Amino acid sequence: MGQVNFAGIAVDFNEEGYMTDPAQWNEEIARTIASEEGIELTDKHFEVLNYLREKHAAGEQLTIRKVGNSGIVDIKGLYQLFPGGPLKKSSRIAGIPKPASCV
Amino acid sequence: MEEQVLEKPITKKVKEEKPLKKVCIICAKGSIEDVYAALVMTNGAVMEGIEARLFFTFFGLDAITKSQMNKLHTSTVGNPAMRMPGGLPFPSLLGMLPGVEAGVSTMMKKQMEKLDIPPVDEFMDMITAGGGEIYACKLAADMFGLEKEDLSEHVKDIITVGQFYEMCGGEGTQIIFT
Numbered sequence: 001m002g003q004v005n006f007a008g009i010a011v012d013f014n015e016e017g018y019m020t021d022p023a024q025w026n027e028e029i030a031r032t033i034a035s036e037e038g039i040e041l042t043d044k045h046f047e048v049l050n051y052l053r054e055k056h057a058a059g060e061q062l063t064i065r066k067v068g069n070s071g072i073v074d075i076k077g078l079y080q081l082f083p084g085g086p087l088k089k090s091s092r093i094a095g096i097p098k099p100a101s102c103v
Numbered sequence: 104m105e106e107q108v109l110e111k112p113i114t115k116k117v118k119e120e121k122p123l124k125k126v127c128i129i130c131a132k133g134s135i136e137d138v139y140a141a142l143v144m145t146n147g148a149v150m151e152g153i154e155a156r157l158f159f160t161f162f163g164l165d166a167i168t169k170s171q172m173n174k175l176h177t178s179t180v181g182n183p184a185m186r187m188p189g190g191l192p193f194p195s196l197l198g199m200l201p202g203v204e205a206g207v208s209t210m211m212k213k214q215m216e217k218l219d220i221p222p223v224d225e226f227m228d229m230i231t232a233g234g235g236e237i238y239a240c241k242l243a244a245d246m247f248g249l250e251k252e253d254l255s256e257h258v259k260d261i262i263t264v265g266q267f268y269e270m271c272g273g274e275g276t277q278i279i280f281t
Contacts, residue, residue, distance in 0.1 A: 063219045064150060064229060076232035084152030086233070102143060103220055 006032065018091070018098050022053060025095030034093045037082075041093070045081055047072045049094040056096040062087065063101045124275030125154040127267070131280070133165035135177040135211055141166075141281045142226045149233035157230065158267055160240035164247060167239055167255045172223045176208040227257035238262050 003010040006029050012020045017033075019025060027041075030049060034041045041049075051070050055062055064087050068075035082089040087099045126148045130141035141157060148155040165171040179185060179198030185207075187193050197203060212222070221229065227237060239254055239261045251261060271278055 061219075064233075065219050065221055065225075068229070068232075074232070075229050079233045085150065087150055101219075102147060103218070 016098060019095040020097075022056065022095045025053070029095065030093050033095075037089050037093065039082065039089070039093070044073065044077075045090075045093075048078065048081060048090055052090055052094040052096060056094070061101050062091065062096075062099055063103045065103060121275055123148075123153050123277060125156070125271075125273055125277070127156045127158065127271045127276065127278045129158045129160065129278070129280045130163040130166065131159075131161045133162035133171075133175060135175045135208060137281060138163065138166040138175055138223065139215070139220070139226075142223070142230070143220075144279065144281065145235055146226060146230050146233070149230055149235040155230070155235040156270055157235065157237045158240065158262075159238070160243045161246075164239060164243055164249060164254075166223055167227075167237065167258050168249060168253055169255055170253070172255055175223065176204050177211055179204045179207050224255060224257070227255060231257050238267070240264070240267075 003012055005011070006026075009024065011024045011029060014020050017036075019029075027046070030046075031041055034045070039045070048067065051067065051072055052062060055066070060066070064075055064078065067073065067078055067087070067090075073081065078086045078090070082093075087101075091097065091099050126144070128141050128145050128148075130138060132138070141159075141163070145155045145157040159167050165175060179193065180195050182193075182198075185193040185198070198207075216222075220226070230237065236259050237255075237257050239249070239258050241261050241263045244250075244254075244261050251258070254261075
């Protein structure tokens with residue numbers, strides 16, 4: 001899709017609206033993407049986002065179950081934080097690639 | 104010469120994909136692979152924000168019967184796709200030996216655990232936590248002598264086929280028989 005400017009920084013997105021370089025991410029960008037998804041980020045959201053970013057950086061494949069077992073939030077809570085597509089939406093807001101897992 | 108008038112002007116068809124809004128999935132068999140196919144599809148729908156209803160009937164009821172749901176087996180007999188570790192064909196005669204089916208089933212469950220695929224009851228936890236609904240078929244429950252209390256707490260209700268179809272209404276709904 002190309003680049004979008006955030007306060008003078010060019011951020012790269014793919015055609016599905018996922019950031020292509022997690023290193024470009026910051027909280028301001030997260031808030032902007034979240035508002036596009038109709039979500040207002042709270043501290044709990046950021047805990048989940050940071051967890052996802054850590055696991056992604058460690059090369060782990062992310063699943064809803066993994067997030068549910070992380071101790072941050074249970075699965076029901078995850079659905080409430082990111083309604084209508086918890087793993088996809090949280091990954092997008094966290095600036096990591098679209099999840100490639102089937103569970 | 105008469106001019107031919109077309110009834111309707113030829114318009115360029117615009118490809119318009121309507122997103123799936125609801126899936127109603129039916130599982131009628133109780134082997135590991137049949138049950139998991141239904142669970143993965145239902146959970147996958149819930150994860151995508153698609154409304155999902157999962158309906159168990161006949162031998163599929165094992166998947167929601169408290170005493171059976173975490174003890175599902177795969178069949179080692181009459182399955183031409185079954186292989187030995189290493190890829191050699193799995194002889195049906197071997198599959199008939201006592202304990203072989205249980206062993207193969209345990210191996211399969213271990214493989215799934217590695218891929219972060221949960222046991223049946225936990226999978227249903229995930230589905231219902233996301234708003235998916237699980238139902239049992241009344242006819243089959245009557246046939247097997249099962250009551251609501253024999254079934255997992257994830258089962259919302261025992262319903263008739265008519266009730267099932269009632270909940271399958273609406274645009275963008277698909278019924279999937281696994």
